Amino acid sequence: xxxxxxxxxxxxxxxxxxxxxxxxxxLDLVVCLPTGSTPLPVYxxxxxxxxxxxxxxxxxxxxxxxxxxxxxxxxxxxxxxxLRRRLxxxxxxxxxxxxxxxxxxxxxxxxxxxxxxxxxxLGGIDLVVLGLGRNGHVGMNEPGSPPxxxxxxxxxxxxxxxxxxxxxxxxxxxxxxxLGMGAILAAREVWLLATGAAKAEVxxxxxxxxxxxxxxxxxxxxxxxxxxxxxxxxxxxLS
Ligand code: GLP
Numbered sequence: 001x002x003x004x005x006x007x008x009x010x011x012x013x014x015x016x017x018x019x020x021x022x023x024x025x026x027l028d029l030v031v032c033l034p035t036g037s038t039p040l041p042v043y044x045x046x047x048x049x050x051x052x053x054x055x056x057x058x059x060x061x062x063x064x065x066x067x068x069x070x071x072x073x074x075x076x077x078x079x080x081x082x083l084r085r086r087l088x089x090x091x092x093x094x095x096x097x098x099x100x101x102x103x104x105x106x107x108x109x110x111x112x113x114x115x116x117x118x119x120x121x122l123g124g125i126d127l128v129v130l131g132l133g134r135n136g137h138v139g140m141n142e143p144g145s146p147p148x149x150x151x152x153x154x155x156x157x158x159x160x161x162x163x164x165x166x167x168x169x170x171x172x173x174x175x176x177x178x179l180g181m182g183a184i185l186a187a188r189e190v191w192l193l194a195t196g197a198a199k200a201e202v203x204x205x206x207x208x209x210x211x212x213x214x215x216x217x218x219x220x221x222x223x224x225x226x227x228x229x230x231x232x233x234x235x236x237x238l239s
Contacts (some may be wrong), residue, residue, distance in 0.1 A: 001226040002067040011231040012041035016203060020049035022127060024061055030122050032063040032179060035079040036131040038193050043087040060096035063125060064194040066139040066178040067101040068169060069108055077169035101177045108153035108177050114149050132194040134159045136202050138214035138216035140178035145216045181219060194234040204237025
């Protein structure tokens with residue numbers, strides 16, 4: 001595992017630069033990206049970071065990490081809509097292709113099966129980028145998710161539902177679909193992002209406490225390609 005602690009003010013540029021460098025080194029990268037509030041300042045800076053390096057993203061594939069159930073297509077809190085608006089649209093017509101969960105057209109299990117089939121055709125994921133839930137979830141792998149948890153429909157924990165209200169989904173969705181812990185841990189690389197004092201305690205437990213399904217982010221420590229990218233406020237809980 002590598003741990004990088006960066007000042008809050010330079011964290012978004014730093015992570016955007018790392019992502020742009022990563023794409024520059026592998027132009028057909030298959031990268032799974034989170035939503036939530038943590039990565040948004042990174043996405044704001046990514047187009048210019050790519051441009052500064054002269055990197056084309058037409059051969060990149062962006063894979064959605066998770067999706068809420070019960071929100072109509074185009075709802076501003078939908079993960080696919082956030083990725084589209086905050087990143088893909090800004091990368092223009094020569095942007096990456098994207099794969100998400102067809103939660104409108106199919107039943108949740110069917111959407112997960114179709115998503116997995118598409119991932120299978122791609123040969124798996126090169127890089128999974130994750131935010132960190134207040135309860136230690138990654139994607140929507142809530143506490144209790146084992147390391148081999150498949151891509152599936154899940155019931156959302158109360159704190160995840162609360163967070164969804166903050167993203168503009170009120171009433172909050174009760175369920176979602178998520179890339180499973182199994183596929184996350186099978187990716188070649190995993191980057192865990194966390195910023196702000198509100199994440200300090202859970203990040204400390206995830207990195208320094210027991211490795212347990214009760215705190216899914218702790219399971220990432222078993223991954224040889226784990227990179228933890230945090231700002232100094234979130235790092236306050238690390239020992
Ligand atoms: C949300 C999402 C995750 C996200 C995490 C952290 O509920 N399901 O994909 O990474 O919680 O969210 P935030 O970055 O807003 O703290």
